[in-house]
Amino acid sequence: MRRAVLVLTAVLTVGALVSPGGATADTSDAFSATKSMERVFEEDGDRVVVDERTVTVKVDHTKNLRGRERVQVSWSGAHPSGGRATNPFGEKGLDQEYPVVVLQCRGRDDSSLPAARRLARETCWTSTPRQRSVQASERTALWRQDAFASAADREPKSGLSPFPSERCDDVERLSSRVTPFKAASGTVHLSCSATTMAPEAAADAAFPPAEVAAFTDVDGNGRVSFEVRTATENESLGCSSTTPCSLVVIPIMGISCADDASNECLKTGQFAPGSSNYSGEGVDAAVSPVYWWAESNWRNRISVPLTFATEPDVCDVKDSRAPTAFYGSELLSQASTQWAPAYCLKRDRFKFQHNRMADGAAFALMERGDAAAAFVSGGQEAASDTRVGYAPTAVTGFAVSYVIDRPDNAGELGELRLTPRLLAKLITQSYTGSTIGQQHPGMAKNPMSINQDPEFKALNPGLDSIAREAGAALLSLSEASDVVESITTYIASDPEAAAFVKGQADPWGMVVNPSYRAIKLPVDEWPLLDKFVPTSTQECRRQISTPYMTQLAAPISSLRKIAEAVLDGWPNVQTKCTRSSVSDPWKMGRVDRQGIGSRFMLGVVGLGDAARLDLRTASLQTKVTRGSGTAFTDASGRSFVEPTSSAVLAAVRTARRSEQPFGAFALGPATTGANAKAYPGAMIVYTAARLEGMAKADARKVAQFIRVSTTEGQRAGAANGQLPRGFVPITRNGATAALWKQADAVADAVESQTPSAADEDGEDETTPEKESPGGGAPAPPGAAPGADVPAAGPAVAPPNAPAATTTLETAPTAATTSSTGRLLMAGLLGVLLLAGFGAPAVRVVALVRGGRR
Template identity: 55%
Template sequence: MSSNHDPRWLERLWRGSLALTLAGLVGAGALAATASATPSTERTGEAGGLTQTRTLSRVFAADGAEEVVDSREVTVQVSHADQLRGRERVKVSWSGARPSGARAADPYGENGLSQEYPVVVMQCRGTDDPDAPASAQVRPETCWTSTRQQRSLAVSDRTAVWRHDLFATDAAREAKSGRDPFPATECNDPASLSSHVTPFQARDGKEHLACTAETMPPEAAVGAAYPPAEVAAFTGADGTGSVSFEVRSDVENGSLGCSATVACSIVVVPIMGISCLDDDRECRRAGRWLPGSSNFSQQGVDLAVSPQLWWSESNWRNRFTFPVTFGLPADTCDIQDSRPPTGFYGSELLAQAALQWSPAYCLSKSRFKFQHNRMPDEAGFKLMETGQGAAALVSGERESTGDAPVGYAPTAITGFSVGYSIDRPDNAGEYGQLRLNARLLAKLLTQSYLGSDLGRGHPGIEDNPLSINRDPEFQRLNPGLDDTAREAAATVLSLSESSDVIESLTSYLQADPAARAFIAGKPDPWGMVINPSYKAIALPTREWPLLDEYVPSTERECLQQNPAPYFTQLAAPVATMRKIAEAVLDAWPNVQTRCERATSSDPWKLGRVERQGLGTRFVLGIVSLGDSARFGLRDAALETKPGSFVAPSEASMAAAVKLAKQKERTGPFVIEQKAVRASGKAYPGTMVVYTAARLHGADKAESKKVAQFIRVATTEGQRPGRGNGDLPAGYLPIRRAGVTAPLFATAQRVADLVEAQQAPTTAAEPGDGEDDGTTDPSTDAPGTAPDPDDAENPDQDGPTTAQDPTKLASSVTATPDSSSRLGRVALPLALGIALLGGLLSSAARVMMRLRRIR
C-alpha cells in the first residue's frame, strides 16, 4: 500500500472482528474502531449485516409554535457491508416507514422521481463518522445520482417548497440556493424561476454542476455502461419494503471513486415530507396519491413529499448511513507484487474464489504469486501437459496425451445454475421460484421456440410456441406469469466455447428420459417438436453448436440488408459466464435483432436489443454459482426425479458430492446424473473444480508452488468469508471430515505426489476416500493454514446449512483478511490489546507494520 492511503482503511478492514473501541488510536493517526456512523447501529446475523433504528418526524411551524404532524420509528437493515465487490448486490430492507403512493414502473434513476413517500437508496463517498475530516464526511454533493433531474430543478417561486424548509439555513432558503452566485448561464435557468442545484463532487476534486446533461459526470452520460443504481423504493401499506441495491467500485464509477482505500456508504433516506417554517400551502402538501397506488404513466406528484428533494435538509437529516468497505481490486497483485506470476489455466468456475485467494499469495513473500487465467478447460489442460502452465483447473478427467500421469486435486465445490430475472405481471415484483426441467432446457438450447413471427416460416416447427413463457409445460410449472411473446424468452444465454459446464449441463439433459426423447424427435405432450437442425444431437458435449441456418424471408429493409440465420441471432452465445451474469443482472438480453442506423441515408445494421424495463423482465442465462452469489442473482430449481425440484444450496450440493465415485486415488470424482436423478435431493449443477498437475516430469520449482496452492486452497481457502484468502459464497467448503472428507484426502495426496515428482511404483487401487498413508491430513504442510474444522468447528462432521435453502449463500462472517500480511497482523493485535491492555504501544506496532505493508 502506498503511504498516502487513508488510515481509516485499517479500521474498515478490522470492523467485523474488533469488539473494542480503540479511542486511543486517534492520537496515533488512526480512527477509533466503530461499527457505524451512529451509536444505534447493530450487527445482525452472521453475514456482517447492520441495523439502525431512528425516530423520524415531519414538523409544521406557525406563529412561533411547532407541531409534529407525522412521527414514525423506522428501522433499516443492510444484509452485508464489508469487503464488497463492484456490481455486488446488498439487500436493504426497512420497517416502520410511511407507506408510499404513486408506485413507479421503474424506480431507478430519474424514473423513480414521480412517487410520493418512497425510500431513496444511494451510494455516497464518505461516512458520518464525526471524527473524520470534513473531506471524508458524507454529504449530498458526494452522493451519486445518474441524471440531472435528481440534482437540479427550476420551478416557479410558488412551488419552490425548499425555500420554506424549517431545518434549512437562511442562506439555503434563498431563491437561487445551492450556490452563490448561482451559475444561471451554465445551467440555462431563467432568472424568473426559483432554481436549486446540488453539484456532484468527484473523487478527484472536480465539481460537476449537474444541472444539464453536459455538466454531469462522465459515468452519467447517455448510453452509460451500467444502468442507474440509485433507487426510490416503494414502501408497502404495512410500512415495510426492500430492494437489492447494487454497489459500484471505482472500476465501474471512477468519479464516485469507492475502493478499498476510499471510505463510502450506503445512504438510505426515507422521505417523510418537507418540514415547513411557515404556513405555505405547497410546503404543507401531504400527497395526492393513495398509499399503494401506482403511477405507471408518471403523472404529477406533490413535490413536498417526492424523492426529488432528497437533498433538502428536512429529508437529509433523516438519513441512515451504513459505512461499507470494498475488497482489494483485481489488479492488487499486479500493483503490489513485481514477481512474475505462476499461471493456473482453465475453469471460470473458480473465478470468484480466485479473486479472494490471489492476494493471500502475492501479499505474502513466503508464497508465490498465484494467477488464475480463465480459458476453456481443455485448453488449460493442454498447457499444463506441455509444461506451458504450472497446473490446469478443470472439472472432469481428460485423456492424457503424454507419458506422465496427472493428479486431480479437488480444490473447490461449486457449479452452474440457470440464473434468471423475471417479473410478475402488473409490477407485482420479481418472480422468485422458477422451476425448470431438462426438457424445457433442451427446447431452449435446440432453438425450438420461434422467437417472433420471423421464425414462423421455419420448416418443421411452424406451430411451436414463440417463447418459453407461452409453453404449456412451462406455465404448468410456473403459474401466474404473463404470456407476452419475447425474443429473449425464446433462448437461454450460454457459452460460445468449450467448457466442462456445458458437458455437465448436457449430461443432465441426456440423463432425463423426457428430454432425451424430445431430442430424438418425439413431440412433447402438447405437440411441440424439436428444431430439425438439432434432432438426435449427440450428448453430452463440451461445446454447444449453432446448427440452424434458417434465414427468414421478410420485406423489412433492415433484414434484407443484413441477411443472417435468425435463430443464431436469438441465441447469441458469449465467451464467458461473467458476461452472462451481467446480462441477467442488467436484464439486458444479448439477442442481436435490433435494427438501427445513424441517419435515414445510412445502411441498416443489426445490434443488441435494449435493456428490459422493470416489470417486464424475462432473461435466462447459464451462470456460475460464484457469480450468481456475488451479484445476487436468482437460481432456478431443476427437476431431478419426477416432481422433485432442487435449487443450489449447501445441502443439495453436499448431497451431490455424497454420490461422487472415484476410480483412482489420484483421479477425479464423478457425479453421475443418473444417480442425481434418483437421489431427489442432490443439485444437478454441482461440479468439482480440480487442480490438475503432472506427477512427474514437471519443473520442480513450479511443482512445489502447485503443491503449496493445493494445500492452502483446501485448508485456509475453505474458510467461508469475504476477506483475502477466504472462500466466497457460491462454494461448498471442503472439510477434513464429513461428506467432503474423501476430496480433502485426495487433495493432500495429490499435493504430496506433485511436490515429490515421482511416479507411483504400484498400480493405483480404486479409492474409497480413506487415507492411504501417502499423506497425513492432520499435519500442516509448509504454506498450509490450520484446517477450519480444527479451529472453528471441531465437532462438525459435515457441511453447514445455508440460510436460504433456495440459494447457495455460504454463512459469511466479517473477519479480517486472514492471509494477507495485514490480516495476519490484525487479529493477533486485537487479541493482544484485549488481553494486555497495552493500547498505545500496540497501536504504534500496528502503524509501523501497516507502514511496512504500504
C-alpha cells in the same frame, strides 16, 4: 417544540447466511440500524407532528465489496408508498410517493473526520440533473419552505455560492437550487444540465443507474438489491479500498413545512398506499423523492459504512515478481480473485494468476508441460500416459439465472422452476421467437417464447404470455466448457428431455428444432446448427442473410458476461436493425436493455457470479414420481431444488471415487438421480497437475497452492484468501471430507514427483530449474495476453480482466467437438500464436475444426 428522537444502533450479527449461489457466508459484516423520524408542520411558531415512524434498516453484508456486487437492503416501519413507478432506478423513480431512496455516497457520516472524507449530499451519486437541480416558482419551491432548512437554503438561489446563474439559471424570476456533485478528484460538477454532469452520468453510460427510489408495502416493509460500484466502474465517485464510502438510506417522510408554507408543501400524497403509477402521472412533490436532498429528508438518513476489497491490480502494483499461471475453469474465478492477493502479498508464497480457458484446452497445456496446473470441473481425456492428479479445490456449480418481472407492476418473480425438457427446448432453439421465426420449417406450431409454453406455465403460473425474443433462448457459452457438458448431461439423463431431443413431441405438441433432432448428448460445446434465414419485408433483413435462430441464441464467451447481462436485463439477442445514416448499409445489433416491469431473460451462470451479483437462480427438477411423459397442470409429482448450500452438499455426498489413483470423482445425474434434494448443477473444480516430469520449482508452487486453497482458502468470507459466497467449503470432516483427503494426498504426490528423464540422465541439484510459463519463461501456447511477463517486471493484466484473472476469448464454433479435437486445437493454437498470428489464429482453428466435419 417536539424534537425528533434519534435511536441509532449498529447491530453486527454473527451467523451463516445461505446465499442465492448456494454457499454459506459469514454475516459478521451485516448492518442494522433503527431511527425515529417525523414530519412536522409549523403553526404560529409551534411544530406539530403530523407523522412519525420508527424505521429499521438492514443490509446483509457491507465489507470487502467488489465492483457491481449487490447487497440486500431491507427496512421496516417506513411510511407505505403510493404510485409505484414501473422503474424505480435513476430519474424514472422520482414519480412516486413515500419511497425509500438508496444512494451510494463517498465519505462517512462522522463529523470527526477531515472534511474531504466526510459524507455530504454533494458526494452522493445520482445519474441525472433532475435528481440534483430544480427551478420553481415561489409557491412550489418547497425546499425554501422546509422548516429545517438553513438560512442559506431559503435564499432564492442556493446550493452554490456564488450561484452559477449563467450556467444553471435560465429564468431569473424563478427560485433555483443545485446540489453539485464533488468528484473524488476534487472536481465540482454543477449537475444542473446534461453537459455539467460527471462523465459517468452520460446518456449512453456503460451501466444503468444504481440509485433507487424503492417501494414500501402497506405494512411498512421493503427490500431492494443495491449494486455498489468501485472506482473501476465510477471513477468520479471513487470508492475503493482506501477511499471510504457509505450506503445512504433515506425514508421519504415528506417536507416539514414552515409557518409561511404554501399548500403545495402541506400535501400528503394523492396515490393510495400500494397503488401503481403506470403512466408516470404527476405526484405530490412534498412526499416524492425529488427532494431527497432537502433538509427534512436528508436529516432522516441512515448511513451504512461500506468497505471495498483490494483493487483488481493489487498484485501487479505490489508484487514485481512474474506470475505463475494456472489455466482453466471460469467457475473458480470469484474464488481465485479473492485468493490471488493472499499469495502475491506474502513473500513466502508465489505470485498466483488464474487465466480463464476452456477446461479441455487448459488440461492439454498442463499435460504437455506448458502450464503448471489446470483448473477443470471433471475428468479429462488424456493424450498421453503422463500421470495426473486431480486435487479437489472448490465445490460450486452452474445455475440458470433469471430476471422476470411479474404482471401489473408486482415486482420480480421470486421463484422459477425449470425441467430438463424446458432447458432442452431453450438450448435447441425450439421456440420461434417471433412471427419471423414461425416461418421455420417444422416449427410453425411451437410457442414463440418459453412463457407461452404450457409446460412452463404449469410450473410457473401468474406470468404474462407476451412473446419475447429474449424468452426464446437460454443465454449460454460460445466456447467449450465443462459447464456446457454438465447441462447437456442433465438434459440427456432425463427421459422426457431425451425423448424430446430425439424428435418426440412434448404432451402439448411442441417439437424440437429439426436442426438439432437426435443430436448426440452430452457435448462440452454447443453447436449453432440452425441455418434458417427467414423472408422479410424489412429492408435490413433483405440485405442481411443471417440465420435467425443464431441471432436469438447469440452465445457469449464468458459466464461473467452472461451474469452481467442478466444483472442489466440486457439480452444478447442480435435482431436490432441499425445504421448510422440512410446511406449506410444496415447491420444487425444487440437489442436494447429491457425495461423494469417487462424484463424476461435467462442465462447460464456460475454460482460464484450469481452470489456476488445477487442474481436469482432457478430451481431445477430432480425427480418425477408420477405422470412422466404426460401433460400436467402444476408441479405435483415433481421435485425441484434450488442451489442452496444444503442442496449442493447433498449432491457432493453422492460423488463416487475414481477407479484411477487421484482421479476425478464421478458427480452428476448418474450419482444424484436417486436423491431428490441434491442440486443437479453441483460441480467440483479440481487443480489438475502432473505427478511426474514437472520442474521442482513448479511442483512446489502447485503443492503450496493446493494446500493453502484447501485450508485457509475454504474459510467462508469476503476478505483476501477466503472463500466467497457461491462455494461450499471443503473440510476435513463431513460431506466433503473425501475431497479434502484427496487434495491433501495429491499435494504430496505433486511435490514428490517421479524423477524426470533429465534427472535420470544425471542432472544434479545445481542445474537451473525449468520455470513454468509466467514464471519468467514465454507463455505457453494458447495463453491469454499478459501471461508472457519478464521476471524483472510486474505482471501485465489483460484489459477488463477481473483481479488477477486473465481472460482468453475464443471464437464460437459451429459443431460438436470431442476431447481429442480439443487437444488438437490447443496444439495448433499454440503454433499459430507463437508464429505471431494472435487473434486470427482462433478463426483459423475454428475453420480447420469445421472442415473436419
